[in-house]
Amino acid sequence: MENFSVTILGSSSASPTSRRNTSSQLVNFYQRFYLVDCGEGTQIQLRRNRLKMSKINHILISHLHGDHFFGLVGLISSLNLFGRTKELHIYSDPRIKDVIDLQLEVSETALQFEIIYHPLNLEEKELIFEDKKLEIYSFPLEHRIPTCGFLFQEKQSFPNIKKTYIKKYQPSIEEIKKIRSGEDYILEDGTVIPNAEMTNEPPAARSYAYCSDTKYFENLHEFFKGVELLYTECTFMKDLQEVASNKFHMTTEDSSKLAKESEAQKLMVGHFSARYRDLTEFSEEMQSLRPGTILVNDNDTVNVRED
């Protein structure tokens, strides 16, 4: 289903390579767009993928390592240049505001729109955004500097009434609401039609978790238990477990363990160290640890659920 998808704008770690930009992803949920991280060149990648930056109203920055936010000020400047007036929400370590403000100040740029900064909670999982159909949570990761991951949780929709019953009884809008929320239907003669008989189970709510940058830690999976699509950073192969842990990054093995523990249905990994010019061995190792894992490439779009 294309109405909940993730486009990879950058999947390199630390520094861009000739094939990969630094971290950024665009989450599309029913044509509402959420940018997750904004490494240098993100605005160029948006343009390359014909994604309208003007449609982005919410930007989530996991942490303030440059490869996750150096593209933010350029994106903001371009939005301003293109005439944005609508407010923009940024969820981040609050120091991002100083970084943006200083750069706008030296360039004597007066924004024509308001930026609303939402400081992330670094202690516990927190709801940071909600609308009719979606909730977004941040949760604390363990990295060298304060860092959060993000969970996009679709709200569970109500059951649908079977068409035959609609036709047969022609319930009012009020009655439809009651049936969809679980009530039985009572005919004028007192006959009770059980709710289960009248309704179809709705599809399970979908979810996407973004987990970068972090080292593996024991309770991490609890923040997104049962997630449908899990993205984790996967900077190193497993022979570099010690390097990974020391640098607060994850390996192929960490990623597969985390996916298993969280009972994720699908795993995709990125944020590969630039040391892996060719990902063949990396991919083989990943597939042997967890078959079907997606190693992302820039400009890939992955649906949270395939039809």
Added chain:
Amino acid sequence: MENFSVTILGSSSASPTSRRNTSSQLVNFYQRFYLVDCGEGTQIQLRRNRLKMSKINHILISHLHGDHFFGLVGLISSLNLFGRTKELHIYSDPRIKDVIDLQLEVSETALQFEIIYHPLNLEEKELIFEDKKLEIYSFPLEHRIPTCGFLFQEKQSFPNIKKTYIKKYQPSIEEIKKIRSGEDYILEDGTVIPNAEMTNEPPAARSYAYCSDTKYFENLHEFFKGVELLYTECTFMKDLQEVASNKFHMTTEDSSKLAKESEAQKLMVGHFSARYRDLTEFSEEMQSLRPGTILVNDNDTVNVRED
């Protein structure tokens, strides 16, 4: 001659387009590399052009509009990541230091090399760099914020002694120096060989001027009179002269006038407004105003002098 060339890393104005990055150029002078401006994505462009960023020791930033410096912190971070220890010189509005420092601070990045900041003189032309073969000058432009242009001036080399005379008289190293610096040669019997007879005129020193961003003003050409290759910003076509002047930018007509007044041998222009998706008309107008003008594209390399 490839030993003095300019590679265009970005030639868009204000915001990147699908074909053009924001301003940056790499000047190669005998394999010493000088980066002029550093818009977002410059490090990616360097990589794409297989230009080693580690070889850059001097970075010149014309002014603090984002499209001329938003890529600097990413470049610095990558240099650090790749193990640079050699000092880096940055010539700029001094406030650039605060911008870099704050971003390194929030990302908890400790540089392993020193950055030496050289504030630009906004009042008059000034020598900012000199070695055996090259001088670099900054000169003030007229833009919405403090801005400088740059002149790369090759030093005039001394005349060469004709081979036949070397063979015939076998002068000592000391004598060669004297002859090359203009003295006549006096034989042991007192015969004077006139300097002009013994020497060949050296090729004229080459020069390159970078003039962006600015509006046209009357005395601008004096900063680089007689320049060999002139690059000017050329944001608009001539029908938008008023817009250009109000925004402190130049038109095709301004550029050609400036080239003429400065007696530049070659003119190249860039920094085109994103409004010109197709440059056909722009190019036609430019060629009619000054035939032979080069409209730059990203990844072009232009020699200051062709053989």
